[in-house]
Amino acid sequence: MQLALPPDLAAFQLQLRDFFENQVPMRLREPFLSGARLERDWVVGTHQVLFEAGIAVPHWPVEWGGKPWTPLQRHIWSEELYRAGVFPPLSSNTHLVGPVLLAFGTEEQKRRFLPPTASCDIFWAQGFSEPEAGSDLASVRTTAVLDGDEWVVNGQKTWTSLAHMSDWIFCLVRTDPDAPKRQQGISFLLVDLKSPGITVRPIRLIDGDAEVNEVFFDNVRVPADQLVGEVNKGWDYAKYLLGNERVSVAQIGHTKLRLTQAKRFAQERLADGSALIDDRAVAMRLAELEVQLAALEVTALRVVGESADGKPDPASSVLKLRGTQLLQDVVAFVLDLAGGDALAAEADDGSGITAWARRAAAFHLNTRKVSIYGGSNEIQRGIIASSVLGL
Numbered sequence: 001m002q003l004a005l006p007p008d009l010a011a012f013q014l015q016l017r018d019f020f021e022n023q024v025p026m027r028l029r030e031p032f033l034s035g036a037r038l039e040r041d042w043v044v045g046t047h048q049v050l051f052e053a054g055i056a057v058p059h060w061p062v063e064w065g066g067k068p069w070t071p072l073q074r075h076i077w078s079e080e081l082y083r084a085g086v087f088p089p090l091s092s093n094t095h096l097v098g099p100v101l102l103a104f105g106t107e108e109q110k111r112r113f114l115p116p117t118a119s120c121d122i123f124w125a126q127g128f129s130e131p132e133a134g135s136d137l138a139s140v141r142t143t144a145v146l147d148g149d150e151w152v153v154n155g156q157k158t159w160t161s162l163a164h165m166s167d168w169i170f171c172l173v174r175t176d177p178d179a180p181k182r183q184q185g186i187s188f189l190l191v192d193l194k195s196p197g198i199t200v201r202p203i204r205l206i207d208g209d210a211e212v213n214e215v216f217f218d219n220v221r222v223p224a225d226q227l228v229g230e231v232n233k234g235w236d237y238a239k240y241l242l243g244n245e246r247v248s249v250a251q252i253g254h255t256k257l258r259l260t261q262a263k264r265f266a267q268e269r270l271a272d273g274s275a276l277i278d279d280r281a282v283a284m285r286l287a288e289l290e291v292q293l294a295a296l297e298v299t300a301l302r303v304v305g306e307s308a309d310g311k312p313d314p315a316s317s318v319l320k321l322r323g324t325q326l327l328q329d330v331v332a333f334v335l336d337l338a339g340g341d342a343l344a345a346e347a348d349d350g351s352g353i354t355a356w357a358r359r360a361a362a363f364h365l366n367t368r369k370v371s372i373y374g375g376s377n378e379i380q381r382g383i384i385a386s387s388v389l390g391l
Contacts (some may be wrong), residue, residue, distance in 0.1 A: 005076075005305040013076050015053075024049050032262075033085035034355065035363040037209050038121065040165040046087045047120040056089045057118045064110070065118040075301060078312060082253030083260075088317035092161070093123040094116045096241050097137035097170045100188065100216035104237055113190070123195070127215060128238070131154060136375070137238060138182040140216060141171035144189055144227075151175075151189060151227065153220040163200050163213040169193055176232050188234035189225040195219065197221075209364040249371070252293070252300055252319075255327045259289055262334045265356055276337055289330055296322055317380040318388065324370040326379065335364040 005013060028046045031039065037215060050056040051065075058074055060066030069077070100118050111170055116122040133139035142155025153173060171189045179185030193200065197220040202210035218303050229237055257390060263286060266277040300319055335342055338357035345361055347353050371377045385391040 009072065010078065010159075011152040012073060016077055016080040017084070019053065019055075020080055020086050021371065024086050025055065027083040028087070028251065030215075032087040033257075035359050037339065038162065038211055043087060043090060043165075044123065047089045047093075050086075050088050050089055057094050057098065060094075060102065060118065064102065064114050067126070072113075072301070078253045079256070084211070085257065088253075090120055090123065091112065092126050092128045092166075093120060093122070095188075096126055097124050100170070100228060100237050100241050103240060104188075106225075108225070109190075109228065118329070122154040122168050123162075123166045125166035125169040125215075127160055127163075127169040129159045131158050133272050133371075134159070136233060138186070138235070138381050140172050140174055140186060142171065142173050144222070145173050145186060146175075146224065147221075149224045151222045151224060153189070153217045153222055155217050157217075160200075160213045160215050162211060163193070163215050164202050164210070166193055167217065170228075170362060172234050172238055175234075175334055179232065182236040185232055186238070187231050187236040188228040188237045189222060189241045191217075191222050195222065206364070206368075207336070207362040209362070210367065221281065221325055251327055252297055255293055255296075255323065255330055258327070258330045258334065259286075259293060260354070262286065262289075262330060265334065265337050265354075268354075284335070290334060292326055295328055317383040321377050321380040321384065324373070328367055331364050331367045335360045 024046065028042050028049065030036075031042050035077075047056060054065070055067065055077065057065050057070050058067040058077055062068055065256070067073075072106035080089070094117075098114065101117070102112055105113070113122070116200075117124065126136055127142075128138055128140075130142060133141065140155075142153065142157065144151040144153045146152075150222070151173075153171070153174070157163075157169075157171065169191050171191055172186050173189050174185055175187040176185030189319075193215075197218040198242045199216040199218070201214045203211065203214060204211050228234075263277075266282055266286060267275050269275050277286065296319075299322070334356070341353045341357035342361040344351060344353050345358055347358055349355070351358075
């Protein structure tokens with residue numbers, strides 16, 4: 001889908017396109033374009049290039065580094081960013097802990113944490129899920145007990161994305177085990193991962209990578225002023241955060257990038273002069289994905305993706321559900337295009353097998369996770385049924 005932009009927005013689009021293609025070095029873009037495993041150097045490096053240009057957190061208030069852009073301008077920013085293969089600003093910083101601090105943090109917390117969060121001088125991890133509290137976050141067991149002017153934290157978090165390369169972690173912790181409702185006894189705490197008593201243990205995944213972790217807290221002492229908002233109000237802040245995460249996890253621009261790549265892969269000429277796209281079934285499947293993506297983009301433009309008054313728009317669950325499904329469908333399409341060549345993941349450049357085909361299986365396996373992020377898709381169906389459809 002191509003947006004028919006008025007002249008001012010068309011100029012805005014071209015300005016961003018020029019920046020992303022010519023000011024963000026290819027050495028930072030190539031890993032994301034190729035679907036390489038995440039590395040701190042190029043993730044942070046990309047974020048900081050955008051920050052230095054003043055466009056890392058355009059959805060934040062202007063006084064904290066944001067831009068006075070309209071939702072359509074932010075959409076164009078995202079479109080052009082992904083179009084150029086630029087890894088987006090670190091989501092845990094920009095869409096998760098940052099907005100929570102903006103909405104609920106003290107002025108001192110904002111001054112202390114927001115600038116390095118916007119610049120990625122602090123690399124944040126999200127400490128929500130636990131061994132028996134995945135999508136059901138109200139079941140968290142990690143405790144924080146106030147001892148003088150410090151919280152003493154004990155427990156375990158799991159599936160913690162990129163904790164092994166992070167500096168700080170924001171956690172849901174249980175501060176009132178006797179609350180009448182489980183949701184009423186949870187608080188939101190900021191923890192320095194260098195604190196004594198913290199152990200981070202990577203979890204090896206099916207794609208061979210270890211980007212998620214277990215994080216153990218053994219009598220970890222956290223200054224009391226690192227609790228965000230009010231004690232036992234963490235559930236409200238978590239809902240606000242998840243509303244933002246569901247929209248960002250929809251990854252429409254990312255899906256568009258991968259679908260564009262898939263089309264290019266299908267058009268590559270084989271040794272006999274044919275191309276995969278010459279197969280009617282391949283062409284029809286590609287067209288179907290393009291139509292579905294256009295429909296999702298129109299839906300995204302109609303949904304107010306921003307949370308208001310601390311309450312997420314339940315329509316964000318629609319974007320999260322359909323967006324993650326479609327990304328998985330596109331990546332599965334790439335895997336099918338690769339065919340048997342996808343089994344040669346360990347082959348080298350001299351094998352005659354294209355790099356994208358060798359990477360297809362691992363990328364497909366890694367992308368299975370997106371239907372769990374931001375609350376599993378099963379949970380989203382329940383939210384849609386009750387809050388959107390009124391069932």
